[in-house]
Amino acid sequence: MLNTKIKNEIDHWIHKFPEGKQQSAIISSLHAVQHHNGGYLTTEFMIDVADYLGIPKIQVFEVATFYSMFQTKPVGQHEIAVCTNISCMLRGSDNILQHIEKRLNIKAGQSTIDGKYFLKNEEECLAACTGAPMMTLDHHYIENLDIKTVDQILNDLENNND
Amino acid sequence: MTDLNQVIFSNINDQDPWSVQAYLSSGGYQTWKSILTDKTNKYSPEMIIDTVSKSGLRGRGGAGFPTGKKWSFMPESSQQKYIVCNSDESEPGTCHDRDILKYNPHALIEGMAIAGFATGSTVGYNYVRGEFMVECFPRIEQALHEAYELELLGTNILDSGINFNLHNFLGAGAYICGEETGLLESLEGKQGKPRFKPPFPANFGLYGKPTTVNNTQTLASIPKIIQHGADWFSSFGTEKSPGTIIFSVSGHVNKPGNYELPLGISFDELLAYAGGMQNNKSLKAVIPGGSSTKVLPADIIQSCTMDYESLQEAGSALGTGAVIVIAEGTCMVELLKRISRFYFAENCGQCTPCREGTGWLYRILDRITKGNGKINDLELLVDVANRIEGNTICAFGDAAAWPIQSFIQHFFNEFEYMVKNRGKSMAA
Numbered sequence: 001m002l003n004t005k006i007k008n009e010i011d012h013w014i015h016k017f018p019e020g021k022q023q024s025a026i027i028s029s030l031h032a033v034q035h036h037n038g039g040y041l042t043t044e045f046m047i048d049v050a051d052y053l054g055i056p057k058i059q060v061f062e063v064a065t066f067y068s069m070f071q072t073k074p075v076g077q078h079e080i081a082v083c084t085n086i087s088c089m090l091r092g093s094d095n096i097l098q099h100i101e102k103r104l105n106i107k108a109g110q111s112t113i114d115g116k117y118f119l120k121n122e123e124e125c126l127a128a129c130t131g132a133p134m135m136t137l138d139h140h141y142i143e144n145l146d147i148k149t150v151d152q153i154l155n156d157l158e159n160n161n162d
Numbered sequence: 163m164t165d166l167n168q169v170i171f172s173n174i175n176d177q178d179p180w181s182v183q184a185y186l187s188s189g190g191y192q193t194w195k196s197i198l199t200d201k202t203n204k205y206s207p208e209m210i211i212d213t214v215s216k217s218g219l220r221g222r223g224g225a226g227f228p229t230g231k232k233w234s235f236m237p238e239s240s241q242q243k244y245i246v247c248n249s250d251e252s253e254p255g256t257c258h259d260r261d262i263l264k265y266n267p268h269a270l271i272e273g274m275a276i277a278g279f280a281t282g283s284t285v286g287y288n289y290v291r292g293e294f295m296v297e298c299f300p301r302i303e304q305a306l307h308e309a310y311e312l313e314l315l316g317t318n319i320l321d322s323g324i325n326f327n328l329h330n331f332l333g334a335g336a337y338i339c340g341e342e343t344g345l346l347e348s349l350e351g352k353q354g355k356p357r358f359k360p361p362f363p364a365n366f367g368l369y370g371k372p373t374t375v376n377n378t379q380t381l382a383s384i385p386k387i388i389q390h391g392a393d394w395f396s397s398f399g400t401e402k403s404p405g406t407i408i409f410s411v412s413g414h415v416n417k418p419g420n421y422e423l424p425l426g427i428s429f430d431e432l433l434a435y436a437g438g439m440q441n442n443k444s445l446k447a448v449i450p451g452g453s454s455t456k457v458l459p460a461d462i463i464q465s466c467t468m469d470y471e472s473l474q475e476a477g478s479a480l481g482t483g484a485v486i487v488i489a490e491g492t493c494m495v496e497l498l499k500r501i502s503r504f505y506f507a508e509n510c511g512q513c514t515p516c517r518e519g520t521g522w523l524y525r526i527l528d529r530i531t532k533g534n535g536k537i538n539d540l541e542l543l544v545d546v547a548n549r550i551e552g553n554t555i556c557a558f559g560d561a562a563a564w565p566i567q568s569f570i571q572h573f574f575n576e577f578e579y580m581v582k583n584r585g586k587s588m589a590a
Contacts, residue, residue, distance in 0.1 A: 090412070
């Protein structure tokens with residue numbers, strides 16, 4: 001069931017669109033639900049969104065499976081996405097990704113067993129090319145990375161038991 | 163270095179340039195207020211479109227279509243019309259719209275309001291890429307809130323009889339939504355699959371209504387162009403490529419960054435702005451306008467000026483102005499494989515040549531780098547690329563094909579060497 005906070009968030013988005021065009025609020029609704037549900041979508045939540053918007057379920061499933069920011073399987077609490085597109089690749093992003101994979105003992109696309117980290121398999125360029133190599137941590141941009149900085153970030157996360 | 167930051171980034175070094183106070187004190191919203199309070203018909207929609215046309219401003223999202231002309235395509239009718247901003251910045255190498263959203267959001271809002279007035283659109287949407295949700299989105303939302311508080315947006319704004327309501331929208335990660343009709347589909351709450359054209363958005367756009375889609379940088383340039391005039395803007399740049407553009411210079415340079423400069427400066431000048439080559443290495447090649455444009459070897463790019471015509475004559479394109487600098491020692495096969503992986507992962511799946519072809523391209527390059535390439539693979543790569551190019555609904559197919567064709571054309575020896583030497587890189 002969608003709680004009041006999520007419903008309010010969805011209503012906020014519906015009001016941006018003309019009457020009868022509430023389908024436009026699917027993406028924003030799924031962002032809200034995914035955020036509430038620890039970073040991923042369940043079928044139940046997708047159906048709830050469809051029912052709340054009054055649109056066929058398939059339209060929500062189609063959107064949820066098309067966009068790379070939506071996860072339809074459980075993932076770790078903190079999302080790390082290392083950009084490995086060309087500008088970052090030229091400045092050593094592959095070493096950064098390999099280091100994180102080794103340290104977390106997972107491959108890109110996987111989550112750690114303790115459920116703390118999700119290392120997204122990032123195929124897109126994250127549009128911070130002048131700060132390469134870079135990554136996002138829970139959508140926060142962190143640029144001009146080196147191994148030391150990455151270790152510092154992961155150390156801080158580990159010492160923080162949120 | 164006085165050529166830097168003349169138009170869009172002219173306020174970039176102000177204190178908190180994103181704040182409405184800073185924007186107002188640098189003359190921001192003057193143009194929009196002049197339009198709203200115009201009693202002399204100095205600022206008619208026709209006059210604004212005429213000024214934009216004469217300024218020579220071209221779409222900065224990659225295609226370079228004349229902005230004034232695009233606006234003039236909007237039909238005169240009483241039905242609802244829309245102005246949509248494409249802030250779905252995701253062309254590999256490109257990151258200037260991110261800085262506009264972060265540092266000059268009010269210029270975009272004012273530009274959208276003016277564009278809305280000129281095209282008869284009373285509602286605007288700014289489609290921001292989903293990945294910007296924490297960094298850029300709150301800032302552009304805050305700016306929008308401030309503009310409403312100053313009563314510069316809304317219904318019957320400042321008793322002018324002019325209506326303009328603007329909304330920010332957040333995507334969810336899909337490169338294809340940067341294609342304007344894919345973006346409109348996404349805004350309608352669907353998969354971002356591009357539409358057949360014609361009809362073009364000016365006739366059948368958002369919700370089937372007349373719509374103009376412009377890029378963030380294009381729209382953020384508008385207030386200054388209307389304020390200072392077409393001649394002022396076209397005094398920057400060259401006769402055929404007037405104005406300034408923000409170059410995102412990335413890769414093997416000492417000072418990667420976004421540099422707003424007049425079009426037509428030489429590549430060497432731009433490289434100097436970016437601090438020259440990293441570690442004093444030699445220049446090997448440049449991808450001049452985002453990964454979808456064709457790569458140019460050092461000797462060719464170094465004889466180019468950075469404008470639409472020169473790069474086109476050299477066999478590439480200005481694209482988004484994302485200049486990716488590649489030093490000697492870089493393996494071009496690995497680089498092309500990375501580019502191909504991107505187009506394989508991001509194609510929308512609609513058109514068979516692109517959906518299947520991008521997979522072929524990636525798999526062939528993958529086997530070459532793993533030492534399993536065959537000598538006719540190079541011919542096969544170009545053959546597959548040629549079969550994608552021109553055979554798809556949108557330009558994504560071409561964008562996937564051009565890197566293949568140009569990398570193999572200019573660096574054939576490296577590809578051949580790797581095939582013959584079972585995956586060993588010539589660059590290593």
